[in-house]
Amino acid sequence: MENKLEINMAAPSFEAKAFYNGDITSVKLADYKGKWVILFFYPADFTFVCPTELGEMADNYEEFQRLGVEILSVSTDTVFAHKAWHDNSDTIQKIKFPMVADPAGQICNAYGTMIPMEGLSLRGTFIIDPDGILKAFEMHDNSIGRSAKELLRKIKAAQFVREHGDQVCPASWEPGKTTLKPGLDLVGKI
16 A cells, blocks of 8 residues: 655665675665665666766765765666666766665655556655655656756755745745745745
8 A cells, every 4th residue: 555655754664685886785764863864766778868867966965965965876777687678878977875775666766666567666755854854745757857956956955944934035046145034024024
């Protein structure tokens, strides 16, 4: 049975195999407590849009790391497919984050990304805070790629709000830009 995810709820926990640093390892979401986590679901290895997205995430991985963020990419492929893709694609060889294998679709089902009758995931992005709480998520049709730059902006906004709980970030907010402090004095003035 599929869980209905809601913002500010605990992110569904999981343990799975992953291809990481040239080896097969076990990954538990609980092991990332105390860090920001991006779960980056994609349909399948050896496809078309997926390597463009994963390559862009790899190109920006150091920036995510500087922000205290770990990335876990997730597809319904096996760790062996992840390794084969890594070994055969210059783009995928750049990846330094765990590539989680979910061949039974348990993680995809828990996060609501599974496409029924296809065995593939939608493009789902989930931001989880250091307490394991789901702060943002979005789903895309598999023909629409995502932006690492926008994801970095969202992480920075989520981190700012966590640190400055009395302020909120308006549309397209970037660090250093004006934030808002909710209150009656703002009603009807924006």
